[in-house]
Amino acid sequence: MTSTAVRVQTVPSFIEDAWWTPDATSLTERNSAEVRDASTGETLAVVSTEGLDVARVVDYARTTGQQALGEFTFHQRALKLKALAQFLNDQRTSLYELSARTGATKIDSMVDIDGGIGVLFTFGSKGRRELPNSNVVVDGPPETLSKDGSFLGEHIYTRIPGAAVQINAFNFPVWGMLEKLAPAFLAGVPTIVKPATPTGYLTAAVVKFIIESNILPQGALQLISGSARDLLDYLDYRDLVSFTGSASTANKLKSHDNVVHGGVRFTSETDSLNAAILGEDAVPGTPEFDAFVKSLVTEITVKAGQKCTSIRRTIVPKALVNDVVAAARERIEQRIVLGDPRAEGVTMGALASLDQLRDVRSAVETMIAAGGELAYGSLDAPRVTRADGTVDTVADGAFMSPVLLTWENAEAIELHTIEAFGPVASVIGYDDAAHAVRLAALGAGSLVATVCTNDPEVARELVLGIAAHHGRVLMLNREDARSSTGHGSPVPHLVHGGPGRAGGGEELGGIRSVLHHMQRTAIQGSPNMLTAVTGVWHTGADQRFDDAHPFRKNLATLQIGDAVRSDLRQVTLEDITAFASTTGDTFYAHTNEEASAANPFFPGIVAHGYLLLSWGAGLFVDPAPGPVLANYGLENLRFITPVAAGDSIRVTLTAKRITPREDEEYGEVAWDAVLHNQNDEIVATYDVLTLVEK
CATH class of the missing domain: 3.10.129.10 (Hotdog Thioesterase)
Incomplete structure (x- = not known):
């Protein structure tokens, strides 16, 4: 790109219920960014918000969006989510084609696109089954505050009066938006979505279909494609920010004056050095060992390991470190074909961008310098299958082979603090269950862990030992190996988040995530007044x-x-x-x-x-x-x-x-x-x- 006007397509924003792009003559290298095909390096589009009035975007959500959504009940909004899911289901073919440009294989695209649509279906169902057909949620039974029952207290939830600002990561451009949009919409709160630049063009394509469906009311959804560095400047206590990305960026946003002093609600889901622990009973030849290795390989190859829930630390009995590495190597070599997702037979695609490739390689190099040993894979440019079926290295493609590291020192600081956000995992040995728990806890808070064992006592000791350090724990054994949704797959019914380094927030979780977008208020009054406010008859009312x-x-x-x-x-x-x-x-x-x-x-x-x-x-x-x-x-x-x-x-x-x-x-x-x-x-x-x- 030069400093002269850019003449390629610009990814549009959708603001104030209209599509918007900047004046092409105003775009330069400094105020815009190119996005490229992850496999070929081909320039796809330019992204920029030059000239976009962010203050108007926020105001439109708080006014038009709030008013329009407030005209519907929970059940009516839930039915709209169901209708939207059905509509997007019919658009998957074109979305899959676009998703391939991000480096995503068909399986990767299914996780992202079908997974996001599935979230809409889930909230469309749960909203009608678990919420009243109104706009008020009663939280628990009333408290009698007087001897004669004439004065009661109760808790209610009502929607926050501002906007839900959703800042998303590059790895799930569809699911990342829809898993936040669904509970916010069901709560009655308008969404402003800000996708990550490298894959935001896919998010914009989904928003285009959503707008074409004409299902959502005015102001319910706005899209900012490109930089929005001043977005938090216009938010206050009425608004909520839901961030997914790096811990460093989350910390920067959390330190904004409007968060620290202005009362902006802030929840984040960030870096996570997730662990998978193999029980001592799960030796080679057992169903548990096989399920564990399958999970490990899946987690470092699906989405090329670019998942916040991927396994980063594989914690196994010391005597089984070599067995796990050997079994993982065998499975990778038998099943993984690296290349352009549009080529037949490819099972693992590219990283999202060359910048991401450089970051992952740099992280691995730092880990090796700190004592990690390359047990499988290479940092050299791999041979890959091109779209035309030929096999060669691709200079402009963001490809990286799967990498496994082993460590002599299982407690090395870098092992438990550096996340290589790609197809990378470490395999380390533990002495006993207490040692395994301590190693898992060194991640300083994670989104998810797996405990793989068929021994109930081992499962109990490990799970209770690590639960407070994690947002979710999968117990994997022969009984659920086939039916399990997997280590790295958040489901809309359960919370997605984790303490400490993982951000401390919660996303999803069924109706819990809807309540994140609502204010809990204690109300006090007579039975008649509580009945009038809640729509639920109270003892003592007329x-x-x-x-x-x-x-x-x-x-x-x-x-x-x-x-x-x-x-x-x-x-x-x-x-x-x-x-x-x-x-x-x-x-x-x-x-x-x-x-x-x-x-x-x-x-x-x-x-x-x-x-x-x-x-x-x-x-x-x-x-x-x-x-x-x-x-x-x-x-x-x-x-x-x-x-x-x-x-x-x-x-x-x-x-x-x-x-x-x-x-x-x-x-x-x-x-x-x-x-x-x-x-x-x-x-x-x-x-x-x-x-x-x-």
């Missing part, structure tokens, strides 16, 4: 007892607080005996007067709890066909006061929570059920769950 049984009301007419109260029904000894006989539940408290009276909890023979529940249903149910379609369960059941023969019970049923399903002709209703005895003492409390027509 109830409506009218002539229409609530089971006669569909979701269009049923309201929170609609209730029915039954008459008393007496429980006789004959009832208790008959229930014991027909169910087979002849526990002594229901059949033996002397033994029951000796129990400090019972006054003598008492009614079965499940007899009372059955009678409770008989007392509140409206038997004729109507809007109530089915009873699908109970929640929060507690038996409080025993009911003896001669006592009576009545039930009060109140509509507690109403959750219409967006894509069905029915919804769920949770009913607060309370059984009282003839003395108005509470016998039992529980929630009845029903499906009700709209």
Whole structure:
């Protein structure tokens, strides 16, 4: 590139719901960067944000994006994520073609592209199953703060009022964006995504498809392609930054005045020297040894080892170091074909860029100088399969062969502090389980570790020893070797993150990651006020007892607080005996007067709890066909006061929570059920769950 105007395609940004590129005549070497094909070195495009008004981007998210997303409930947003996943599923062919330019093989692209789409599907499902059809999440039961129940306290989650700024790494240009977009969108928070320059053109292609789908509302997603060094200057306590990348960059961002003093929420996922520990029982010839070697080779070759979750430190019994290296060498030589991903038969592609190749080689050289020995591989330019099928070295390709290092000193500082972010791993020996735990902990906090053993006691000692140093631990043995998603594969259901060097944050984790984009607030007030704010009926709030049984009301007419109260029904000894006989539940408290009276909890023979529940249903149910379609369960059941023969019970049923399903002709209703005895003492409390027509 020269200092004159650049005449190649520029990767666009998407801001204020329009595509934007800088004035081509303003681009120079200093304010723009070229991106190249990782395998051939061919210039693909230029990236620049010269002239982009970042302040307007942030303001648009906080205003237009917040307003548009706030018009939808969790369930409505979840359905949009599902629709978006279905739409992107149909675009995978063109995305795979573009992904190959980043050095990604078909398997690599599947992990990135299909994995990202899978995250959208997961959150689309979990949002409808685990969140209310509203914009408020109630966190835990209410706390009674007064003797008469007129003053309560409770915790709620509501969305943060700003933008979710997502600064992503180069290694997963699709998954890295979608795994952050999904929980932010579900929470109702607009996203500003800033991808890494070397592979950001693939991110831009995905955003283009997202915009073409016309599924997301205005302002929900903006894309900054290129440098955004002043982005944090425009953020404050309303906003959240989610960063993935190097620890040095994370530390620089975390030291920004708006983070330190301005209250910007900051979470990061950074360098991680992940470990895999082989149990002493997992000797050559066992399924565990084979699974361990397979995992090691997979982790250093998929995405050419450019994964924050790749295995960097392979911790094995000292006597097995050579066996593990030999088995890994054999598997690499049998299965790994290095080359251009567009060539038939290639199983490992290039690093993302020549800069990345230089960084990885430099890291390995430093490790060798510190005592590491090259047990397999080379730092020389490898022979690779070109796109046309010929085999040769490629001067402008970012190719590197897999590398295994061994160390005489298993506690060398460089081994546990330098991450060669490529197809590189070290194999080191431990003396006993306690030594293995200590070696794993020297990573100073990691995203993930594997413990490979078929001995439950070994697994327990190792896992409990290293768990606090890691965000995730995979226990690998013969039982799950085939079904396991693998050491290096975060899943949207579980948290992705780790302590210490790994950044200290958490991404994904199902609904936990949605709550990261929300503020937890303690609210206090009367039962009526808490009911009004949360949309959930609270004990002590108003109830409506009218002539229409609530089971006669569909979701269009049923309201929170609609209730029915039954008459008393007496429980006789004959009832208790008959229930014991027909169910087979002849526990002594229901059949033996002397033994029951000796129990400090019972006054003598008492009614079965499940007899009372059955009678409770008989007392509140409206038997004729109507809007109530089915009873699908109970929640929060507690038996409080025993009911003896001669006592009576009545039930009060109140509509507690109403959750219409967006894509069905029915919804769920949770009913607060309370059984009282003839003395108005509470016998039992529980929630009845029903499906009700709209």
